[in-house]
Amino acid sequence: MALWGGRFKSGSSDMFKQVNDSLPFDHVMAVEDIFGSIIWSRALKNAGVLNEDEQSQIETVLGNLKTQAEEGNIDFSESPEEDIHSFVEAYLTKELGDLGRKLHTGRSRNDQVATDFRLWVRNHLGEIRQDCINLIGALLQCANRHESAVIPGYTHLQRAQPVYFAHWSLAYVEMLKRDLSRIDDLLARMNQCPLGSGALAGTTFAVDRQQIAESLGFSSPCLNSLDAVSDRDFVLEMLFVASTSMMHLSRMAEDLIFYNSGEAGFLQLGDDVTSGSSLMPQKKNPDALELMRGKCGRVFGHLQGLLVTMKGLPLAYNKDMQEDKEGAIDTANQWHICLCIAVEVLNSMSLNEEACRKAAQQGYANATELADYLVAKNIPFRTAHDIAGQAVVAAIEKGLALEDMEISDLQSIHKDIDSDVYECLQLESVLNKRDQLGGTSKQTVTKALYIELENWDALKRS
Structure with a gap:
């Protein structure tokens, strides 16, 4: 009834x-x-x-x-x-x-559902928070396994400068740490209890709302009954935090899809996270990663849908708000699944370090080093940039890497280029000169990895 x-x-x-x-x-x-x-x-x-x-x-x-x-x-x-x-x-x-x-x-379904849903979101954010910590761990372990591997870094999907693979892994660790901080901020902000607000105007019965809030694990009761029953900011914020996190997962998926491709050939994904073709026997498709990338758009849609639903609603409760549930429930499920499958992908993959290193040495990724070498000889950077660009053109015409050019050919481009330039153009030199905080030198990456492993141990206990 x-x-x-x-x-x-x-x-x-x-x-x-x-x-x-x-x-x-x-x-x-x-x-x-x-x-x-x-x-x-x-x-x-x-x-x-x-x-x-x-x-x-x-x-x-x-x-x-x-x-x-x-x-x-x-x-x-x-x-x-x-x-x-x-x-x-x-x-x-x-x-x-x-x-x-x-x-x-003394209770309405309005304050009841607002309370129930806050509890549900809070409980699921706790689970997803742990999923993020697990993925951070998988990235750190992946970085640790391949601490010396070098890959090309890209801008505009063009080879730009070489970086350690661990540096790539740590970039996504930084993103996930921000996701964690957003989850923690949301948990703190939403931790108020609507129960006792009635339908919209409060209750006439002498219930102790502070005690109710504490018993349900909230830090305090909501302070305004109208707002308490009609607020869905916590759902919108959960959807936004999920969307941002899913965007990070989608970017990581795109990187790995490309690295796994025949064109790059940097890594192989495990059989347990790939599938085959019904027609082409040779195919091994990165379906887990493609689905992560696809589900990102699905979560974005839930956020946009609820924003549009809420934008024109007067105070207090309106039945339109029932539309907050299905999108949020689906978002929590998809977010959880994608964080978990990302861990399986990272644990399953094998890196072809030789192919990665070879690619990192191609594409004239050391051209900036030539420009910096000339800057050290008191040549203005813009002039040095032009000279390095001319050297790249000459190398392309000869079909050589910069480091394989004859010194006479380099000196014909600029007289201040001496034989000591070859040391600067070597891959390890290109990497290890970038030894400032946040850079990709072996020393800075190893230190950052060590610190993040310690932080991860602390996160697991939090």
Whole structure:
């Protein structure tokens, strides 16, 4: 029976139930709804609405139902109830009769769902936070395995300057650390409790909202009842944080797809994260990475959808807000899956260090070194840049690398180029001169990796 049926002479049409009922997706908040209901029953006891025996009976029944929900032993598909709140109350009333009908005293589904959803988002962010930490670990382990490997660095997808593969790995560690900080900021900002705000104007019963908040693990109650029941900032922010994190995963996926391609040939992905072609027997497709890249757009869509839904809503609650659930639930699932599969991809792949090094030596990636060499001889950088560019043109015409050019040919371009230039043009020299903080020298990368491994140990314990 609907919780609001007394005002109506007839029931809902099948079509209305199809568009209105949310139990098919909001049942995922069953544990949170039951937990909130237990705490509300205690608040009602303290306010004198329930006596101790009544509250004890309610909590016992709800506790049993919560255990079933945690164990996945509830079949929601056969229930006629419209949402998870109706389902829990119907169960309670079936077990306790009219006593079960007392639980909703002073409470609205508006503050109830706002509380449930904050609890659900908070719980899932905790899981995803751990997923991010696991992926950071996988990147660090990958960097550690290939600490001496060198790959070409790219701008505009053109070979630019060589970098250590560990430096590439640590770049994504930095992104994931920012994702973690955004998750932590969101968890702190959303940690206020709406319960006790009623439908929009508060409640007339003397419940202790501070105690309710603390019992549910919130830092404080929401301070305005209108805002408490209609705020979905926490969902939007979760979707934004997810979108940013998924964008980072998508960029990493794109890098690895390219590195895995026949054109680059820098690495091989494991059989467990790739698939074949139904027609071409030789194919080994990077489907896990392509799906990560594809799911990024899906998550972006959920963020945009809820922004558009919320932009024109007046205070306080409107049923449009029910549209916050499915996108957020799907986002949390896809985000979790992609973080986990990224770990499997990194653990499965093997790096062809010889091919990587060969590519890093091609494309005249040491041209900047020639310019810097000339700067050290008191030639203005812009002039040195032009001279190095002329040397690259001459090398291309001869089909040689810069370091393979005859000294006489280099000196014909500029007289100040001496034989000591060859040392500057070697790959290790190109890398290890970049020894300032954040650079790609062996020393700076090794130090950064060591620090991040220590930080990761601390993160695992946080």
